[in-house]
Amino acid sequence: FxxxxxxxxxxxxxxxxxxxxxxxxxxxxxxxxxxxxxxxxxxxxxxxxxxxxxxxxxxxxxxxxxxxxxxxxxxxxxxxxxxxxxxxxxDKGTFLQEIKRDLLYGREEEAVLSFFKKDHSLQFHEAPSKKREVEALLGALLDLTHRFSILPSDILVLIPEISLYYPFIHEVFGAQDFLPFEILDLPFVSQSELLQGLWHLFCLGDLKWEVADLLKFFTLQPFLQKLGFSKEEAKQVLFFCERAHIKWGYEKKHRNRWIQKTARDQEVQEASEAGTWKYGLERLLLGLVVTEDAENTRRQAVEYFPLEGIEMTEAITLGKVMQVIEDLYQEMLTLDAAIWSLDVWIEHLQGLIEKFFCWKSLPKEESMAEFFLEQLKMLHQLSVRNPKATYGFSSIKRFFKKAFEKKGAKVSQANKEVVRFSSLEASAFYGVKVIALLGLDEEVFPRAVPPRPLRAIEEDFMEEKPSPIEEDRQAILNTFLYAEEAVIVSYCNRDAQDGKIKASSFLVEELLELLDKNYSIEGDRPSQKLRT
Missing domain, CATH: 3.40.50.10930 (Rossmann fold)
Structure with a gap:
């Protein structure tokens, strides 16, 4: 048996x-x-x-x-x-069905198949922005569901870099009720303010400490909860920054280090203290305790000229802000200088997350805290191999960057009938009526070939792994094979920074070229008729 x-x-x-x-x-x-x-x-x-x-x-x-x-x-x-x-x-079917039929029966390429009119089954969308691309997708899907017996669960949307489109999907699809949605394969860090805060803390040494760099912390609930701040108190931090004329850098030493790091051996002038976090906030604090009179100010011999503009009732909030920013600065210096064993790093990072964040009453963040602790356990397993080895923070940071970017988080509405958004991978395909490929522009599709590490493995024992380009080519073919009713291909044709026109992926252009050679629509090339 x-x-x-x-x-x-x-x-x-x-x-x-x-x-x-x-x-x-x-x-x-x-x-x-x-x-x-x-x-x-x-x-x-x-x-x-x-x-x-x-x-x-x-x-x-x-x-x-x-x-x-x-x-x-x-x-x-x-x-x-x-x-x-x-x-x-x-009998003759839709454009998509005839393409699949030609694959099945091996029709000769020389005989061009003509269609008298354009139909719904194959669409190519160009859009000037990612948000507009998502809006065009929603419009196309609503049209298909109204014209045909298509349910939300009959629709699969695949995206090479789904995290780039998450905010626009959430905004556009979240504003309507006709097509509930589910977003899969999101990086863990994208769905956790706790992990976002940790990663931002890890990156403080790479930042200039401008106002926006530190205000990021005051938008994160686990950070505010640790400080005991309400959202209204968090808004006061921006007022403090504006009143204190803060520009960048924690203090003069910090500014000088930053200038030396970025000057590339050029002669530079020493930075001033004015406009730093420490200088500006201390001036605000002095404004609460030092008299306005300039003569009295000179007699009291204060180091900084005091700034007015805040009330005594705001003193506690100001004091907490000053303390936590100093703590962040000292933590940044500690991390940048540390060369420790993995066990010491684990102990320090456990203390770090508890020092700056609180997640006890945030159910979603509790699971992410467990995820972080699991990564520390993995570090401990690595330390067993060589317990005496020491590492700088750059190595620890690379480890957590890879961990935080792991895809596995999802956003789902409480509905079984949902449009599913997922990463564009070969394993993501299954039979549905509509498959849409979003974000197929030249910058992200096909995916770049990662560098191959040196390996001490004999050639006979190495296995050839499919390249990302091969996998992405297969993904396009799979789209035509698995979609029963319609295929939608979409990309953004303008750069978000400078507004310059950019092309679709060369694989999309190659696909259109093949369609032009084998088919015609209303006597014209499909590449001309199908683009909208």
Missing amino acids: KIDIHLFGFTTLPRLYEKFFCQLGESFRLHYYFLNPSQVFWGDRCEGESSLLANFGNLSRKRLNHYLDREELKLQEYFLDPVTFQPIRG
Whole structure:
């Protein structure tokens, strides 16, 4: 008696997994499922041919050939027409259905297929901003749901860098009730004010300490709760900064270090104390206790000329602000100078989070505090290997940057029927009626190839990993294979900083070029008819 094991959705399968499953085959019955877009053999198609399979299906082609080369596998094929959903071909379908049908039947590229009018099934959107891109997506989805029997759960939106679009999705989709939504694969730090505060604290040594740099802390609830500040008291901090004429730097020494670090061996003048946090806030404090009269001021020989403008009732708030900013400065100096063992770092970081933040009455942040403590446990496991090794803060910071950017957080409305937003990865695809690809501009798609570290591993034992470009090409092909009713491709065509025009991803342009070679709409090229 053998137990059946069914393996779905493996576009690629690491050699180690393959070996593991092969060994299981002695005691289990293995069933591999492969989404083959064509019933005609295409394992010898090469990139450069005028077809989607040749240009975007390299990973699928490798997997197909691998299965065909395994003589012990018994192959069974099941193909359905994308229009009739039967093994027989039917009448002409939508543009998307005919593209899928051409993949299935291996239609010759030379015969251009003409469509008399543009339909809903394939859309390309250009937008001048990310927010406008999301608004255009919402409009297109509302149109599809009104015209066809499409539910929110029938819609999948995939984005290369989902954290860049999160605030606009939340703003645009959150302002309407027709399409509830769920956002997956968000970095943990994007959904936690506690982690945001910790990371901002870690980055203080890289900041100029301008007003906005420190006001960031006073927008974070775990930080305010630790200080015992209300939101109204937090707003007073900006008033203090304006009244004290704070510009940048904690004190004169801090300014001089910053200038020396950024001057690149050029001769520079020594900074003044005026406009620093310490100088400005101390002047405000003196304004509460020193008389206005200039003659009295000279007689009392105060170091700074006092500033008026705050009430005695605000003195406690001012004192707390001065103390916490000094504590942050001292913490920054400590971190930058520290070279400790991992166990010492763990102890210090545990104290740091408790010193500056409180999360006890914030349920969402309690789980994030546990996440942070789990990272400290991982550091402890690393310390066991070499307990005497010491590390500077830059190494610790890199560790937490990677940890905080892990994707796993989600934002979801309490509704089973939701539009799902997720990261654009090969594993994210499943059969739905509508798939939208958002943010396919030249800056983020395809993803950059990460640098390869040096490895002390013999070449025979190394396994070739699919490149990000291969995976992103496969993602485009998967979009056409998994979407049943419509595909929407969208990108931002203007730079957010200078407003200059920027292009879509070269993969999008390559896709449109292939469509132009094989199809026409109303006698014109699809690249002209489909862009909006």
